[in-house]
Amino acid sequence: MMFNNKLDVNSKIVLITGATSGIGFATSKLLINLGCSLFVVGRNRVKLEELETLGKGKVVSIKADLRNFEDIKMIVENISIIDGFVHSAGVVNSIPLQFINRESLERERSLNYDAFLFLTQTLVKKKKINSNGSIVSLASIAAHFGIIGSSLYCGNKAALIATSKVFAKELASKNIRVNTISPGIVRTEMVNNAEGQHLTKEALVLDEQKYPLGYGEPDDVAYCITFLLSDASKWMTGQDIILDGGRTCYV
Numbered sequence: 001m002m003f004n005n006k007l008d009v010n011s012k013i014v015l016i017t018g019a020t021s022g023i024g025f026a027t028s029k030l031l032i033n034l035g036c037s038l039f040v041v042g043r044n045r046v047k048l049e050e051l052e053t054l055g056k057g058k059v060v061s062i063k064a065d066l067r068n069f070e071d072i073k074m075i076v077e078n079i080s081i082i083d084g085f086v087h088s089a090g091v092v093n094s095i096p097l098q099f100i101n102r103e104s105l106e107r108e109r110s111l112n113y114d115a116f117l118f119l120t121q122t123l124v125k126k127k128k129i130n131s132n133g134s135i136v137s138l139a140s141i142a143a144h145f146g147i148i149g150s151s152l153y154c155g156n157k158a159a160l161i162a163t164s165k166v167f168a169k170e171l172a173s174k175n176i177r178v179n180t181i182s183p184g185i186v187r188t189e190m191v192n193n194a195e196g197q198h199l200t201k202e203a204l205v206l207d208e209q210k211y212p213l214g215y216g217e218p219d220d221v222a223y224c225i226t227f228l229l230s231d232a233s234k235w236m237t238g239q240d241i242i243l244d245g246g247r248t249c250y251v
């Protein structure tokens with residue numbers, strides 16, 4: 001008898017935002033290697049072309065600015081029906097309470113939260129997600145315990161988790177699952193940029209000591225995303241997976 005491997009994702013068609021860097025790029029490469037067909041979204045033309053080359057005809061790239069609602073509509077118009085949607089695009093800024101204004105709030109929220117909300121809404125309205133589909137977005141452990149100076153980031157990630165639980169209930173009748181992953185620090189461009197801007201190398205070395213398994217690599221998250229896209233997780237919805245090398249066990 002043929003063994004039905006539910007971890008197998010080779011027939012899946014997946015839309016990935018933030019595909020041009022870090023976790024999204026690692027996930028795109030992993031899914032290409034596992035045989036998926038992809039629609040990859042980002043602004044970095046060079047990285048988009050790199051993924052198209054790697055995908056050998058199974059990857060379609062879409063250059064789009066997710067802060068722009070017209071671009072969100074354009075993405076959905078240009079894709080086929082998909083089995084999975086991964087929202088990895090995101091940005092972190094250090095903005096202490098005294099410096100928050102309407103503009104900084106809008107800039108962070110439009111990418112970290114609004115883009116996920118309106119992409120999901122448009123995909124559902126246009127019936128672009130197959131029954132048995134899976135939606136995964138990247139939250140953060142920052143949503144669970146807060147980072148000084150990053151209330152906008154923490155708030156948006158918490159909103160992503162809460163909204164995904166609601167979507168999980170609203171979309172269950174269509175057999176579409178919705179989950180989030182909350183990573184601890186993963187070595188990506190986001191962390192490299194933070195190192196220059198608001199974190200010193202010394203602070204990062206000290207912080208990593210609070211991670212029993214050290215900081216993560218993009219692949220560590222890519223494999224977890226792949227599990228959530230696969231049928232192996234078909235009974236899982238409305239959940240947030242904390243993936244942090246044990247950081248949140250550390251008091």
Ligand SMILES: NC(=O)c1ccc[n+]([C@@H]2O[C@H](COP(=O)([O-])OP(=O)(O)OC[C@H]3O[C@@H](n4cnc5c(N)ncnc54)[C@H](OP(=O)(O)O)[C@@H]3O)[C@@H](O)[C@H]2O)c1
Pocket residue numbers: 017018019020021022023024041042043044045064065066067087088089090091092111138139140141182183184185186187188189190191
């Ligand atoms: N790295 C970590 O330690 C960590 C920890 C917890 C959670 N996360 C979350 O995980 C996700 C991925 O993080 P990462 O570390 O992989 O980040 P990253 O390397 O900085 O990548 C960010 C991605 O977002 C895309 N992006 C940014 N602005 C955009 C815009 N206006 N329109 C379209 N795309 C845009 C970028 O595309 P272009 O460069 O092409 O514009 C890039 O592909 C984020 O949501 C982040 O908050 C990361």
